[in-house]
Amino acid sequence: MSKVGTDRVKRGMAEMQKGGVIMDVVNAEQAKIAEEAGAVAVMALERVPSDIRAAGGVARMADPTIVEEVMNAVSIPVMAKARIGHIVEARVLEAMGVDYIDESEVLTPADEVFHLNKRDYTVPFVCGCRNLGEAARRIGEGTAMLRTKGEPGTGNIVEAVRHMREVNAQVRKLVNMSVDEVMTYAKDLGAPYEVLLDIKENGRLPVVNFAAGGIATPADAALMMQLGADGVFVGSGIFKSDNPANFARAIVEATTHYEDYELIAKVSKGIGTAMKGLEISTIAPEQRMQDRGW
Amino acid sequence: MVRIGVLGLQGAIREHIRSVEAVGAEGIVIKHKEQLDEIDGLILPGGESTTMRRLIDKYEFLEPLVNFGNQGKPIFGTCAGLILLANEIVGQENAHLKLMDMKVERNAFGRQRESFEAELVVKGVADDFEAVFIRAPYIVGVGPEVEVIATYKGNIVAAKQGHYLCSAFHPELTDDHRLTGHFIEMVEESQRPAATV
Numbered sequence: 001m002s003k004v005g006t007d008r009v010k011r012g013m014a015e016m017q018k019g020g021v022i023m024d025v026v027n028a029e030q031a032k033i034a035e036e037a038g039a040v041a042v043m044a045l046e047r048v049p050s051d052i053r054a055a056g057g058v059a060r061m062a063d064p065t066i067v068e069e070v071m072n073a074v075s076i077p078v079m080a081k082a083r084i085g086h087i088v089e090a091r092v093l094e095a096m097g098v099d100y101i102d103e104s105e106v107l108t109p110a111d112e113v114f115h116l117n118k119r120d121y122t123v124p125f126v127c128g129c130r131n132l133g134e135a136a137r138r139i140g141e142g143t144a145m146l147r148t149k150g151e152p153g154t155g156n157i158v159e160a161v162r163h164m165r166e167v168n169a170q171v172r173k174l175v176n177m178s179v180d181e182v183m184t185y186a187k188d189l190g191a192p193y194e195v196l197l198d199i200k201e202n203g204r205l206p207v208v209n210f211a212a213g214g215i216a217t218p219a220d221a222a223l224m225m226q227l228g229a230d231g232v233f234v235g236s237g238i239f240k241s242d243n244p245a246n247f248a249r250a251i252v253e254a255t256t257h258y259e260d261y262e263l264i265a266k267v268s269k270g271i272g273t274a275m276k277g278l279e280i281s282t283i284a285p286e287q288r289m290q291d292r293g294w
Numbered sequence: 295m296v297r298i299g300v301l302g303l304q305g306a307i308r309e310h311i312r313s314v315e316a317v318g319a320e321g322i323v324i325k326h327k328e329q330l331d332e333i334d335g336l337i338l339p340g341g342e343s344t345t346m347r348r349l350i351d352k353y354e355f356l357e358p359l360v361n362f363g364n365q366g367k368p369i370f371g372t373c374a375g376l377i378l379l380a381n382e383i384v385g386q387e388n389a390h391l392k393l394m395d396m397k398v399e400r401n402a403f404g405r406q407r408e409s410f411e412a413e414l415v416v417k418g419v420a421d422d423f424e425a426v427f428i429r430a431p432y433i434v435g436v437g438p439e440v441e442v443i444a445t446y447k448g449n450i451v452a453a454k455q456g457h458y459l460c461s462a463f464h465p466e467l468t469d470d471h472r473l474t475g476h477f478i479e480m481v482e483e484s485q486r487p488a489a490t491v
Binding site: 003005006016037123 | 307309342348349352373400401405406408409410411413426427428
């Protein structure tokens with residue numbers, strides 16, 4: 001008897017992406033550039049986060065035509081974003097055969113209270129987190145992969161760094177804690193107790209945790225790997241740079257060899273100008289994507 | 295104690311190291327081709343085969359990997375690693391290392407939603423092996439030198455050819471280390487003076 005959609009199958013899919021770069025693309029041509037550069041997966045979108053930020057209004061799941069076009073263009077896995085709590089967008093993407101769904105704060109949330117019950121689906125999910133409480137709640141709901149939220153579409157790495165450090169520091173704290181302190185920690189974090197116990201026992205999160213939200217250069221990608229990311233998502237950083245193919249290749253190499261500084265210097269040379277960045281303090285509080293979801 | 299390298303360019307590297315250590319061998323992550331001289335056997339892990347191939351080319355790993363195999367040193371490829379070992383890939387003009395005489399099809403079981411786990415008979419290894427298949431390939435045909443050691447619904451999902459071993463599933467994602475243990479035995483065997491290949 002075979003079983004589909006088990007935790008092992010869903011989490012295992014994310015394990016296979018480790019050490020790799022997942023790139024945002026908006027059409028078949030960009031998807032091919034990403035695959036050619038060595039991306040381990042692509043995220044099919046209607047607009048990259050910096051354009052979503054610029055356009056304003058309500059951001060929704062991409063037109064299925066775009067997702068389909070990307071799925072037909074490449075043999076690597078294809079991910080797509082659904083709005084937080086939007087059961088039907090998620091089911092539509094699952095029905096289309098998307099390999100992974102990002103329940104994403106980059107899109108305008110459909111539900112301000114509840115995230116999706118991701119255990120219900122055969123398709124695996126990735127969700128954003130800023131701290132261990134958020135990470136553990138998403139794991140409790142059945143996410144098979146995590147990523148930092150960072151601040152999407154800014155080309156500014158500071159928030160992703162904050163979130164990666166926070167999650168990892170809290171995991172270390174939990175691991176070193178005495179078991180009788182865990183329940184209070186669960187209460188303080190708003191985290192499911194059993195998920196925390198499991199993390200404590202194994203010494204690490206039960207799913208991979210990628211970096212996302214603000215990666216714009218090869219050095220940014222390598223920085224996140226050094227801080228303990230299992231891999232990276234690059235949203236606007238590739239196709240908003242002035243030479244996407246160069247940036248894509250250089251970011252893949254810097255992610256693989258994140259401790260080889262001579263190599264990172266070499267791959268960073270003459271690749272063109274990175275996307276224009278955005279200082280976080282200039283973003284109005286209601287425009288901050290990382291505050292969406294809980 | 296034998297030293298087993300895991301090609302460390304991309305994919306499920308940590309899990310293979312854990313599995314290798316669980317069966318009492320030493321596991322080393324191979325990031326540079328020079329490190330191939332330090333090991334007795336090599337595992338090509340699961341991951342994205344197109345990404346791995348790009349990095350193999352970028353860091354001039356292709357020839358050293360082929361030489362490693364040609365020296366009689368055992369190689370075990372899982373999922374993407376199986377694709378790297380094959381001498382023919384359905385729908386592609388070129389294959390990669392071409393060390394095993396077999397034709398493989400990528401993502402042959404379908405997309406992620408079709409990914410599954412099932413219990414398998416793996417000849418000489420186990421009658422109840424918990425196999426995890428993720429966007430897995432399978433082998434559509436093998437040459438006379440290749441021994442089929444596992445099938446699922448008539449499709450070949452594990453095979454052996456001399457000192458090469460491959461599986462379409464991921465033994466490293468479970469706590470069942472018997473297939474890894476079998477590979478370690480192959481490595482130990484290859485080191486005995488009489489065992490020339």
